[in-house]
Amino acid sequence: MTGSTAQVTGLTVRHRRTVALDAVDISFGSGVHGLLGPNGAGKTSLIRVLATVTAPAAGRVTLLGRDVSGHVERAEVRRRLGYLPQEFGYYPGFTVREFVAYVAWLKEMRTADVPAAVERAVRRVGLGDRIDTKVKTLSGGMVRRVGIAQAIVNEPELLLLDEPTAGLDPEQRVEFRALLRELGAAATVIVSTHLVEDVAAACSEVTLIESGRLAFHGSTAELTVLGKDSADDHGDNPVERGYTAALRAHRAHPSLPVGTRR
Numbered sequence: 486m487t488g489s490t491a492q493v494t495g496l497t498v499r500h501r502r503t504v505a506l507d508a509v510d511i512s513f514g515s516g517v518h519g520l521l522g523p524n525g526a527g528k529t530s531l532i533r534v535l536a537t538v539t540a541p542a543a544g545r546v547t548l549l550g551r552d553v554s555g556h557v558e559r560a561e562v563r564r565r566l567g568y569l570p571q572e573f574g575y576y577p578g579f580t581v582r583e584f585v586a587y588v589a590w591l592k593e594m595r596t597a598d599v600p601a602a603v604e605r606a607v608r609r610v611g612l613g614d615r616i617d618t619k620v621k622t623l624s625g626g627m628v629r630r631v632g633i634a635q636a637i638v639n640e641p642e643l644l645l646l647d648e649p650t651a652g653l654d655p656e657q658r659v660e661f662r663a664l665l666r667e668l669g670a671a672a673t674v675i676v677s678t679h680l681v682e683d684v685a686a687a688c689s690e691v692t693l694i695e696s697g698r699l700a701f702h703g704s705t706a707e708l709t710v711l712g713k714d715s716a717d718d719h720g721d722n723p724v725e726r727g728y729t730a731a732l733r734a735h736r737a738h739p740s741l742p743v744g745t746r747r
């Protein structure tokens with residue numbers, strides 16, 4: 486892994502009395518990173534901090550070489566990142582082209598570059614033939630793909646996708662994983678998912694969060710080995726067994742992330 490694109494140290498996020506992330510240290514370099522963990526583990530909280538949507542209660546966040554506690558740095562970083570929120574809002578009267586172009590404008594892309602960038606992003610998510618369709622008339626899975634198109638329109642160096650495969654049918658998921666691998670060749674891609682198959686198929690690195698702490702950070706191959714070495718056989722495939730083994734090891738010794746590489 487070369488230099489880190491996103492790094493957090495001592496990251497603490499609170500939602501009123503709930504501690505969503507508890508002094509987490511982690512860094513992400515180029516490639517596709519899967520973010521896994523049980524419901525309520527803190528995945529969305531981490532992605533929202535990396536997207537500069539939420540300010541942490543404590544800790545330092547460095548994205549694309551900039552400390553984003555300053556608003557000038559934050560504005561610069563926002564132009565260079567892409568973000569698909571878990572619940573993504575859109576203007577229903579907009580066509581796909583209008584909506585993705587609107588996001589390009591928000592990211593302050595050069596006006597002359599926008600039309601071609603919009604067409605390319607929409608084609609990459611397989612919606613080229615729907616580009617002039619109103620978003621509100623599309624299926625849930627297609628709307629999700631519009632969400633991915635708006636996240637990649639500026640060819641981001643850091644791409645954050647919160648459950649991008651939710652609502653996609655099996656064929657779309659397979660195509661989407663191929664797109665993820667392609668995007669990960671040039672950028673740092675962080676994808677939260679509940680589907681261990683997404684991680685096995687598309688991610689080179691895995692970060693497992695549990696109760697606001699890091700339970701595992703390493704390569705997908707390392708997680709798989711953990712599953713092979715495990716005495717119990719919970720899970721239908723090697724990565725699922727690795728996931729269960731890492732969670733159990735973390736629950737037994739919560740202060741020791743398994744496989745952590747700095």
Ligand SMILES: Nc1ncnc2c1ncn2[C@@H]1O[C@H](COP(=O)(O)OP(=O)(O)OP(=O)(O)O)[C@@H](O)[C@H]1O
Nearest residue numbers: 500501503505522523524525526527528529530531
């Ligand atoms: N707006 C909020 N107000 C209060 N508590 C919140 C809020 N958002 C998240 N939380 C709490 O923070 C913790 C972490 O939530 P987060 O959404 O980051 O988890 P997650 O891993 O993304 O979960 P899921 O897999 O269910 O999407 C949970 O205990 C959750 O209940």
